[in-house]
Amino acid sequence: MKEKILIVEDQFVEADYLRLMLTQAGYIIAGIARSVAQAEQIIKSEKPDFVLVDIFLKGKQTGIDLAKQLSADNIPFVYLSANSNEEILNVAKTTEPYGFLVKPFREKDLLIALEIAHYRHKHNQESKWHTEKQLRKELLNIQKEGANWDTKVIETAKVLQKLIPFDCICVKFKPLESRYYSGFLFRRAGFSEYQTIDINSLSNISGRPAEDIKRLLEHSPIDNTARWYNGDDFNKLTSVHPMKALIAKVFGFSSNIVLPFITSDSYMFSLSFFRRSEEGYNPEHLDMLFRLQQPLIAVMNSIPANEKRSALSIHPEFNIITNSKTSNTNPDFGTIIGKSPALLKVMDLIGQVAYSDTSVLLLGESGTGKEKIADAIHNLSTRKNKPFIKVNCAALPATLIESELFGHEKGAFTGAYDKRIGKFEKADSGTILLDEIGEMPLELQVKLLRVLQEKEIERIGGRDTLKIDVRIIAATNKNLEKEVAEGRFRLDLYYRLNVFPIRIPPLRERKEDMPALAYHFMNYYNQKSGKKISGISDNVLKSMMAYDWPGNIRELEHLIERSILLAKGNFIEDIQLPVTQKTSDADVENSYIKTIHENERDYIISILKKCNGRIWGAGAAAEMLNIPPSTLKSRMKKLGIRKEFIP
Known part of the structure; x- marks a missing residue:
């Protein structure tokens, strides 16, 4: 049976031409709408399978406004447009249409566009269904395992990140009879790495006294409604929610989605996700959280009451980079370098x-x-x-x-x-x-x-x-x-x-990864050329951060290789960048540049990870770094590298 199609087109001749072509091809016409308001009425009564929507319509609302609602309702749609304005098309693309038809078009173009839209929608739905099924299975495994509460929360975050994008997740909880929440932030520090931030940690990061932050938490409203906030809505939220205002200011977040629920042992939990993107969330994300609500409640139910009570007090030992080893579902991305x-x-x-x-x-x-x-x-x-x-x-x-x-x-x-x-x-x-x-x-x-x-x-x-x-x-x-x-x-x-x-x-959009990439190539070409370069100067890193890298990672690799061959000492003190630099000095100052010691620390940790923490012996870290083991141990102590934190 052919799909039922709604035509949203304000030009009568074009709309009737579409109706004729679709009817002859065996499709059922759900109706013809000339405005967004008419389209919404027909959608409510006829429930079409597909929608053909013109971008420019009669009235204040455009086809893009309707498309946002279609996307939220999971109704596939194809745009019709005679306008080739790049700005309009870029905005239209953000609604994730299943196709574009540029006027004028032939009957063959229309039928092919619908066939492809059907194919893409089917695969998209199958992919989401398969992913959701897998998520439920993984949440069930977390529920059954005997890990402590913070490990369970982090493992849950790892599962949710597959469908709910976030840069940080805030877990707040309280007994129902209590007036105030306690909580922790889990900020993404890598694909499967989370920095656990309690009140004391947030105090250190923000520079505000811990007592002030506790008062902010006490005077922040309770998240008792599932909802998402983007851009202006998020700004309005932070104006009445001082705790979220602080978090947004410290970490640069611009969107938020919240799911509150109550566990069987009378604790109220709230999962609050944050992103830097102003358009971070949509109704589909909220719908996914609703569908996963029961498995999430089951995970929180599985945390013993005594652990929940003890977690209400702040434990300084939580303030570490947590890279849990309990899950075997973490993918291996090979030689992809970076955490931006x-x-x-x-x-x-x-x-x-x-x-x-x-x-x-x-x-x-x-x-x-x-x-x-x-x-x-x-x-x-x-x-x-x-x-x-x-x-x-x-x-x-x-x-x-x-x-x-x-x-x-x-x-x-x-x-x-x-x-x-x-x-x-x-x-x-x-x-x-x-x-x-x-x-x-x-x-x-x-x-x-x-x-x-x-x-x-x-x-x-x-x-x-x-x-x-x-x-x-x-x-x-x-x-x-x-x-x-x-x-x-x-x-x-x-x-x-x-x-x-x-x-x-492009590399200019992920400059936070540049030091890690530079040290990765330094290590590779050290071994390949037999050189003993041990670091990169701050001035070189600053110059690299100021450059726009039109050749991206490939250009960076070639310049590091060249710099190693030309280096006269054990440090890369100079790099021959092209002179066409576009980034201003102010932009460079706003980009965080790690010090020599910070870069050295990261580099030593990366080598220790490759050697499974071994310092002595053939193929161990000291040999790879070409320094005596005693010197390596001394450097680790000075840089605050504790061997037990090397996975």
């Missing part, structure tokens, strides 16, 4: 999509590490022990790319002396990375679309089709929407690939 919020967002998306067979589109500038991300997706998937074939579409001549991808039979063309097995056939049961997909010729894009739709290939000169089972990861540094608009990339292929897009941030 921008990179953690990417890692969260990898964790969500890796287990499935969904197509992934990696978007990002050259040198941002798209291939590393593809490696992580494959290695975390169920196909990790199967082939992973990588194809650089830009490096293959147009005359050979079809043969490379799909293979050919002997004698298929001049020079085909033997049968050739193509990349897709080699990747059967595994994964294929189509790097620089934006460079693929148009005529080959049609054949790739068939592979995606039919899951079969045909060798050049062959008579039979071959069924294949291949997971596709595509990557590009081009703006594919612009390529579509200019006729160089097929719209249907773009939306088929764009089921799960991941944007890889």
Whole structure:
């Protein structure tokens, strides 16, 4: 049975043309609306399966306003627009449509757009259902395990971060008869690392006396309603909630979502999630929390009453970086380096999509590490022990790319002396990375679309089709929407690939990761060149932070390699950066630059982790650092590195 479709279009001729095409194709028309208000009425009475919505409509509200509500109600929609204004389209994209149709369009374009929208919506729903099922299973395991209360909370946070993005989670609780809450902040310090912050810790970070913070907590209103706050709403919230105002000021948060509940032993709990992004949360996040409410209550019920009572007093031993080892579900991201919020967002998306067979589109500038991300997706998937074939579409001549991808039979063309097995056939049961997909010729894009739709290939000169089972990861540094608009990339292929897009941030958007990346490359090229460079000066790091890195991580790697080869002592004291620097001195001052000692501490800890905490012996930390073990122990003591905290 065909879907029921609502047409939201204020031009009668265009709306009627759409109705005619859809009716002839077998779709049911739920109605035609000329405004958002009319559309809302029809949605309420007819409950359409899909909505075609024009961006510009009669009245004050636009199609984008309606799209936000459709997204909240989980109704898939496709935009109709004759406007190519980039600003409007960028705003429209934030509502996550299932497709765009640019006027004027053909009947074929409309039907393909609906087919792709249906495909994407189905895969999106299946992915969410699978993830939610897995989350419930993991929460049940946390409920059953005999860990202490803070470990259970942190393990719960790890589970929730897969679907509820956050930079910090605040757990507040109190007996029902009590007037005041107690609580802790768990701030993300890495993918599976959390810094536990109590009142004393927050006092040290904020510079406010602990007694002041206790009074703020006592005079803050109770979170007794599940709700989300973005941007202006969050600002209004902080004006009447002094505790959240302090947290927002200290850590730079701009959005919040809250879920309160009561446990069976009469404790009131509140889970409060914070993000730096002003558009951090939406109704779908709140709906997910509601669906997980019972498993979350069960976890809190499993914490013994005596632990809850003791947790109401502040324990200084909680104030550590907690990297719990009780969970075996933490993914291994290989050589992806960094802990910035921008990179953690990417890692969260990898964790969500890796287990499935969904197509992934990696978007990002050259040198941002798209291939590393593809490696992580494959290695975390169920196909990790199967082939992973990588194809650089830009490096293959147009005359050979079809043969490379799909293979050919002997004698298929001049020079085909033997049968050739193509990349897709080699990747059967595994994964294929189509790097620089934006460079693929148009005529080959049609054949790739068939592979995606039919899951079969045909060798050049062959008579039979071959069924294949291949997971596709595509990557590009081009703006594919612009390529579509200019006729160089097929719209249907773009939306088929764009089921799960991941944007890889450029290095200038994750400068917090730069010291860790620099020391990683320093260590690598130290070993490769036989040099004994032990650190990077603060002046060099400051210069690096002031540079915009158009070549991204690849450019950083090459400059560190060059700097090691040119270094005259044991320190990198100079780096030859291009002179086209855009970042102002004020921006540099606002970016936190670690001192030499802080960078040295991080570097020693990273080596100790690689050596499982071993200091002496072959392959141990002292040998890797090329210093005597006694010197290493002395440096660890001076830098406050305690061996028991090295996992």
